[in-house]
Amino acid sequence: MEIRRSVYTKTRGLRPVRRRLRIDLPVPGGVRRRLPRRSYNSDKQPRMAILSVRLAVSAVIIIVVLLLKSIDIPATRWAVDRVREAITYDFSINETLGKLKFVSKYIPNLQAVFGQQDMETQPPAEQESSEDIQQSIFTAPAEGKVAGLFGEVYQEDGSDRNQGIDIISQEQGWVYSAADGQVVATGEEESYGKYIKIDHGNGWVSLYSGCSEIQVEVGSSVKQGDRIGMMGEDSSGNYRLHFETWKDEQPVDPLPLIQEGSKVIR
Known part of the structure; x- marks a missing residue:
């Protein structure tokens, strides 16, 4: 900001001349606006x-x-x-x-x-059960494609629910034991067809149903990957195996327990 001050000087023979003096003053900086603080409670x-x-x-x-x-x-x-x-x-x-x-x-x-x-x-028992599920690894019980998933409801009233998975193939294939164990039951039922039940210990049981042939007997010891039967033909002309896994008498989804390298297409 410039402030000019007027002064008069006398000059001989001339009229008084007004001269301005320049005084430079510092320009004040911009005024800061104070923003309201955001309180912790407002956040x-x-x-x-x-x-x-x-x-x-x-x-x-x-x-x-x-x-x-x-x-x-x-x-x-x-x-x-x-x-x-x-x-x-x-x-x-x-x-x-x-x-x-x-x-x-x-x-x-x-x-x-x-x-x-x-x-x-x-509780400790439930923790052990969860750990067993994560550590237990099965091989595919048959070669084919998964057509039915665990928990699928076939009736709206919930009366018919899939407690395992269904594997289908266009060619008849073998049924394999998913893990080491002992055959505890074989037979044939109207809903299951021919079935095989294997006890793997520690509360684990596997069920293979819809077989056309059974090649093991009750009491037989089997190893993982052993041939135990043949896939049966369904009404659509494909070959199908219904596979279930149970832990402490409760059905468990077998698909996450099957090794990735097995020849089952998910």
Whole structure:
């Protein structure tokens, strides 16, 4: 900013002349605007609101599932399975509930409603079972393509559910023992056809049904990969084997337990 000051000087024979003096002053810097500080509580409130909504949704789902489980009929079992699948694929209920410390303290069995307990909260027996499932590896019981998956519901009322997998082939092939074990049952039923049941120890049992031939007897010891029968022909003209794995008298999805190098196309 320039400030000019007027002064008068006298000059002989001339009129007074006004002269300006220049005084340079520093220009003040820009004024800083003070922004309001964001408080910690203001950031925390939206997160708490989202968490509250998630908790409310989880609570509603849990109540509905508990009510459905109390009515033990095929239709409600089918509905509970659909809810479990939605929770498994869409979001993690464990993550939401785990953020609230009081949940595990006052209602520790809440997550068990969905069968999705965390390993830390599982009883020792359940932890051992999960470890066995991860460590147990089977070979494919037949060569072919997987046409039926574990848990598929054939009837809307849930009365008919696949407890194993179905392997089909255009050519008749051998049926192989998926692991070392002992044959504990053979026979033929209307729903199963000819079947073979092998006990592998530690609570593991495998079932092979739909065979056209059985080449082992009850009491026979078998090794992994041994030929135990032949695939049977189904109504469509293909050859099919129905394969189940059980752990402690509970069906388990056999597909994740089959070695990747086996000749079964998933």
